[in-house]
Amino acid sequence: MAIYNKYQYFVSALSDKLIDVLGATDVYKAIIHSDATALTVGTVNISACSQIPSANGYPGTNTISYTCANATGTVTFVPTADITWTASGGSLGGVTNGQYFTVYDDTAATDIPMVRFDYGSTFTVAPGETMTLDFDTTLFSLV
Amino acid sequence: MNAHSYTYGDKLPQEWGLRERVRGPGSHILACDRYPVRRLMAYDAEGNLDEASPHNILPLRFVAGLEQNQQLASCCRHPENHDIEAWFSSERDADLGIPDIYILHCTCGRRHVRFCVGGGVRPFWECR
Numbered sequence: 001m002a003i004y005n006k007y008q009y010f011v012s013a014l015s016d017k018l019i020d021v022l023g024a025t026d027v028y029k030a031i032i033h034s035d036a037t038a039l040t041v042g043t044v045n046i047s048a049c050s051q052i053p054s055a056n057g058y059p060g061t062n063t064i065s066y067t068c069a070n071a072t073g074t075v076t077f078v079p080t081a082d083i084t085w086t087a088s089g090g091s092l093g094g095v096t097n098g099q100y101f102t103v104y105d106d107t108a109a110t111d112i113p114m115v116r117f118d119y120g121s122t123f124t125v126a127p128g129e130t131m132t133l134d135f136d137t138t139l140f141s142l143v
Numbered sequence: 144m145n146a147h148s149y150t151y152g153d154k155l156p157q158e159w160g161l162r163e164r165v166r167g168p169g170s171h172i173l174a175c176d177r178y179p180v181r182r183l184m185a186y187d188a189e190g191n192l193d194e195a196s197p198h199n200i201l202p203l204r205f206v207a208g209l210e211q212n213q214q215l216a217s218c219c220r221h222p223e224n225h226d227i228e229a230w231f232s233s234e235r236d237a238d239l240g241i242p243d244i245y246i247l248h249c250t251c252g253r254r255h256v257r258f259c260v261g262g263g264v265r266p267f268w269e270c271r
Contacts, residue, residue, distance in 0.1 A: 002232050002258065002259065057214075086212060086214040086215065088214060099169075101258070117258070118233070119232055119258055120168075121167070121171055123256070128216055129253045130208075130256065134257045134260065135261040136261040136262060137262040138261060138262050139260070139261050
C-alpha cells in the first residue's frame with residue numbers, strides 16, 4: 001500500500017479529545033497538495049498544506065464517507081467510497097504539481113491533519129481524465 | 144500471461160522480485176506491464192462484463208467507476224477497450240511487491256489513475 005505517513009499531531013489530538021474517531025459524528029475530508037508538510041510539528045492545521053487551487057473539477061475539500069467499528073480493543077476506520085476527481089475545463093486545480101494527499105478531521109476547530117500519502121511524483125490530471133483516491137478497505141486502525 | 148489477485152500482505156512469487164526494475168516518473172517503479180483490460184476481465188464479445196466470473200482479475204470498482212462517471216467522454220466510459228498498467232509509488236512498495244498505482248489508458252489517450260491507499264485486493268499480472 002502507499003506509505004502511510006502519520007501526522008504526529010493526530011495522536012496527541014486524539015488524546016486531547018479533539019478527534020472523535022469512534023463517535024461517527026466527525027467529518028473527515030481529503031485534499032491534494034503540492035508540498036510534503038512536516039509530520040513532526042507539535043500542532044499543525046490543514047492550512048499548513050499547500051493545497052492545489054479549487055478549479056477545473058477540484059472542489060477544494062472532499063468529504064469521506066466512512067464507518068467506524070470497535071472490536072476487541074481495535075478501532076478501525078473504514079471509508080465506504082473512493083474519492084474521484086474529474087478534471088474539466090483545464091487540468092485539475094489548474095496545476096501540474098499535485099503530489100500528496102492528506103486526510104484530516106474537519107470537525108475539530110483546527111482542522112487536524114491525520115495521515116498523508118505521497119504519490120511518488122508530481123501529477124497532472126488533464127481535462128477528461130480522472131484521479132481516484134482508492135481507499136478500498138480499512139484506512140487505519142487504532143490499537 | 145499469468146495473472147492473479149492477492150490480498151495485501153500476501154507474498155509474491157519469487158520471480159517478481161528478480162525482475163529488473165523499470166523506473167518511471169519520480170520514485171515510481173513499474174509493477175505490471177500495460178495490458179488490455181478486456182483480457183483481465185470476463186467480457187463477452189459485445190463488451191458485457193460477467194461480474195460474477197472468477198476470471199475477473201481486476202476489482203469491479205476499477206471499471207465501474209469509469210462506466211458510471213457521467214463527466215467522462217463516451218470512450219472513457221468503456222474500460223473494456225482500455226489498457227491498464229500498475230506501478231509502485233516508491234521503492235518500499237516495490238520491495239513489498241504490492242502495486243498501489245493503477246493507470247487505465249483509454250483509446251483516446253486520456254489516463255485514469257487509481258492511487259490505492261487502503262488495504263484490500265491488489266491485482267497483479269505478468270506478460271511473457
